[in-house]
Amino acid sequence: RMLYRERCLATNRRMVRKYHSMFPDIPTMTSNELVTTRWNWNAAAIDDFDVEDDADDKGPLLLIDCRSKSERNVSMIPGAYAMDDDGDAITEWIDKYVRRIIDTDNNNNNKNNNNSNDNVDSGEHEGKSGSSGMQMQPTIVTYCTIGYRSGRDAQYLVDTLTDDRRGIDIGKSVDIKNLDGILSYSFVENAPPLIAHSRP
Numbered sequence: 001r002m003l004y005r006e007r008c009l010a011t012n013r014r015m016v017r018k019y020h021s022m023f024p025d026i027p028t029m030t031s032n033e034l035v036t037t038r039w040n041w042n043a044a045a046i047d048d049f050d051v052e053d054d055a056d057d058k059g060p061l062l063l064i065d066c067r068s069k070s071e072r073n074v075s076m077i078p079g080a081y082a083m084d085d086d087g088d089a090i091t092e093w094i095d096k097y098v099r100r101i102i103d104t105d106n107n108n109n110n111k112n113n114n115n116s117n118d119n120v121d122s123g124e125h126e127g128k129s130g131s132s133g134m135q136m137q138p139t140i141v142t143y144c145t146i147g148y149r150s151g152r153d154a155q156y157l158v159d160t161l162t163d164d165r166r167g168i169d170i171g172k173s174v175d176i177k178n179l180d181g182i183l184s185y186s187f188v189e190n191a192p193p194l195i196a197h198s199r200p
Contacts, residue, residue: 009187015146016180023151025158029141029177031185035192037061037139038079060138062093066150067182075194077143077185083153094161097138098174143179151178 020028029037038061063080065072072082081089140157142150154176161168161176170176185191 005187012146012181012183012187016184019146019148020151020178020180022148023155023178026151026154026176026178028147028180030180031188031191034063034077034141034179034185035188038063060097062090062097062138062140063179064090064140064142064150064153065182066142066144066153071145073196075182075196077182078192078195080143083142094168094174098161098168137175138173139175139177141177141179143182143185145183146181147178150181154178 016028020026063077064083064086065076065080066083069082069085083090140154142154142157144150157176158170161174162170168174179185182194186194
């Protein structure tokens with residue numbers, strides 16, 4: 001049984017590398033990293049996990065499921081939004097977390113350069129930590145089964161958020177990453193359990 005599991009993991013890793021390499025500008029997040037970052041997870045916490053409470057407080061990490069509705073009805077990573085059904089919620093998250101950092105940085109730039117209007121540049125940024133007081137860089141993580149559809153949608157988000165109208169600086173105002181997939185997630189020991197339905 002252990003040998004079969006290791007073979008499945010090895011095959012999955014090869015497929016993940018193959019499909020993620022098609023989107024070289026999109027960094028990969030492993031499922032282990034997601035569990036550690038998203039929930040600060042440990043084995044002792046599993047008995048206290050509540051799907052409904054978790055769904056209400058995503059913090060500065062937005063998880064987006066890029067699979068079909070029929071797949072989401074079978075299983076989803078807790079707290080994820082659907083790429084095709086939850087556009088308004090995704091926009092609200094961007095306004096709440098990403099826009100707040102941009103506005104804060106712009107205000108700080110204006111204060112630091114109040115004696116020289118010519119040097120005010122709303123695109124400047126001092127670094128990822130900013131001054132918003134958040135401990136974590138706002139991050140959007142897309143996922144599908146092994147990474148092709150989520151890589152495609154992550155690239156779409158990058159292209160959309162960096163257009164002339166939005167002007168969001170990827171890597172400074174927000175990170176966008178492609179998860180190694182819900183299949184990899186299912187192999188993470190003591191991870192929050194998958195939920196067997198999509199959001200209403």
